[in-house]
Amino acid sequence: MSARDLSVLLSVILIVAMLIIPFPTWLLSLLIMVNISLALLVLLTTMNMTEPLQFSVFPSLLLLLTLFRLGLNVSTTRSILSTGEAGGVVHTFGTFVVGGNVVVGLVVFVILIIIQFIVITKGSERVSEVAARFTLDAMPGKQMSIDADLNAGMISENEARERREKVSREADFYGAMDGASKFVKGDAIAGIIIVLINLIVGIIIGMMQLDMSFADAANHFSLLTVGDGIVSQVPALLISTATGIVVTRAASDGNLGQDITSQLFAFPKMMYVAAGTIFLLGLFTPINDLLTMAIAGMLGAGGFALSRIPEPDKNELLELEEEIQMDEMKSPESVVNLLNVDPIEFEFGYGLIPLADANQGGDLLDRIVMIRRQLAIELGLVIPVVRIRDNIQLQPNEYRLKIKGNEMARGEVLLDHYLAMSPGVEDESIEGIDTIEPSFGLPAKWITEEMKEQAEVFGYTVVDPPSVVSTHITEMIKANAHELLGRQETKQLIDHLKESYPILVEEVTPNPLSVGDVQKVLAKLLKENVSIRNLPIIFETLADFGKVTSDTDVLAEYVRQALARQITNQYSRPGDTLKVVTVSGRVEKLIADGVQQTEHGNYLSLDPSVSQGILESVASQVEQLSLMEQTPVVLCSPAVRMYVRQLTDRYFPQIPILSYNELEANVEVQSVGVVNVD
Secondary structure, three states: HHHHHHHHHHHHHHHHHHHHHOOHHHHHHHHHHHHHHHHHHHHHHHOOOOHHHOOOOOHHHHOOOOOOHHHHHHHHHHHHHHHHHOOOHHHHHEEEHHOOHHHHHHHHHHHHHHHHHHHHHHHHHHHHHHHHHHHHHHHHHHHHHHHHHHHOOOOOOOHHHHHHHHHHHHHHHHHHHHHHHHHHHHHHHHHHHHHHHHHHHHHHHHHOOOOOHHHHHHHHHHHHHHHHHHHHHHHHHHHHHHHHHHHHHHOOOHHHHHHHHHOOOOOHHHHHHHHHHHHHHHOOOOOOOHHHHHHHHHHHHHHHHOOOOOOOOOHHHHHHHHHHHHHHHHOHHHHOOOOOOOOOEEEOOOOHHHHOHHHHOHHHHHHHHHHHHHHHHOOOOOOOOEEEEEEOOOOOEEEEEOOEEEEEEEOOOOOOOOEOOOOOOOOOOOOEEEEEOOOOOOEEEEHHHHHHHHHHHHEEEEHHHHHHHHHHHHHHHHHOOHHHHHHHHHHHHHHHHHHHHHHHHHHOOOOOOOOHHHHHHHHHHHOOOOOOOOOOHHHHHHHHOOOOOOOEEEEHHHHHHHHHHHHHHHHOOOOOEEEEEOOHHHHHHHHOOOOOEEEEEEOOOOOOHHHHHHHHHHHHHHHHHHHHHHHHOEEEOOHHHHHHHHHHHHOOOOOOEHHHHHHOOOEEEEEEEEEEEO
């Protein structure tokens, strides 16, 4: 335990001891001075902070200081009532500070109570309550603003995380201050009650136990009571003032002293007005002219001195900022930053700026947020932040999507048109600019808004430009999700799963499978459009078979079979017949015989003519199903499924290849074609 931790623990123990054990008067005097010093230190700290979170421990510290002060009150009360003494500090405050006059002391004490209880404490309590309420109400808006800046590429992931933490800490801080302000209010009430007890009971004890006359007892115990009350209310007043400063402090670049001097004297000409007012006040009233003239002269001199300070030239400031930016560009760090590659980038020409500009009605940033949420639900993968920026090298209406620095898609949209996709039968009355729908490659037309209703009547699917772009982004991210899942992202998924299933995770990683092995299995699933959201089932399978084999291809096949219900529901609705293209036994035997086993894994090695024949047969069956407007699904035995996938991956990446073990037993399957070779 460090010395700081030990000192705080000993302080708490000391507070408890003061409530139980009688302390000598010299020790009480020492603790009273410590109390005043701490209160002064807290006040000075609050005056020099630039934002409330710099003193985030203040609510807890306020509780400890209040308890410390009440402990001192209990100890001094015990000493006053038992021995008639409370130490030199209390005696000094009772005699020297108030001149030994009991009436003056009581009046001063009452004034301190009124200032603290009614003015400062009441105001601080109200400000704390309002600040806590407004901070909590503003949290959703601040979070959305952070997400928007993050999606726009204005801040990094770390900066966004720090801002979110700050927003959360602000809400917690003002909520705690709302409750902590009640401590100050309760302390003021307790101070009044303790003074009354000391005064009344002290006089009774002085007369009955110390054989004093009423006058002597009243004078003696009144001075001690007033001294004790003032010596406790002075630090209480300092703490109350500090509380008010904390809850009313707005974040700025300077401390309280800098802000007051810079903002109060920001308009030197107003000091001339104040000087003239004071001068006239002394001239037309009986107030001493010498006094008013001196103050007016000081104000006038101050205004003259401040007005002589030259204001910074805006052009000079702009030049200085440009120089700073040029220096940063020349620094080695700026070159290193150029090496960073964003996982996903969306670039567009200047003609598409209204898509992303909220001031022009653009909602692309909000759509990106919804896309990330949608894909997180569909794929079970947290999609990285999409960096959105304009690029003057592109055509005005052109955009492109890059993944890890490589261009994956490019398209063109017309913001003042709608994209109309034909229902299959073209209508010559629908006029527009012929194009290709970017997401699915369907023939389409860009039509004007006047033609929109007519196109919808004839069965065309009409989509606005933002929806075209967001759909294209969604489909491209889904198609390349396996490239976005690296070891770092896999580690985050594993850590998230470990919070709920710690034993399961420990059984899989780091032994027998490393994070890299798990990443390869998950990437293979994503590449074939299989969601990895059900991580518990995936890890259960890896725990069962990870000790049997370390081949990630084989492990991925086992996981697919464990996800049979999910895969079945993905391609077939309950009660429907799943129409598939089966692979003939002859083709499966050719593929099985062509599997080569090496120390680096298994791979398929077929005669080129055989491979060509299989691919042509697959293409023929897929074309027939497409003419029947049915989604093609190829079904084969589990032993050759991954090799069929390897064979067809380059030419038919979108066609799902399923095995018999990946379908539920209750699903009805109908073969509408067979893959065969002559």
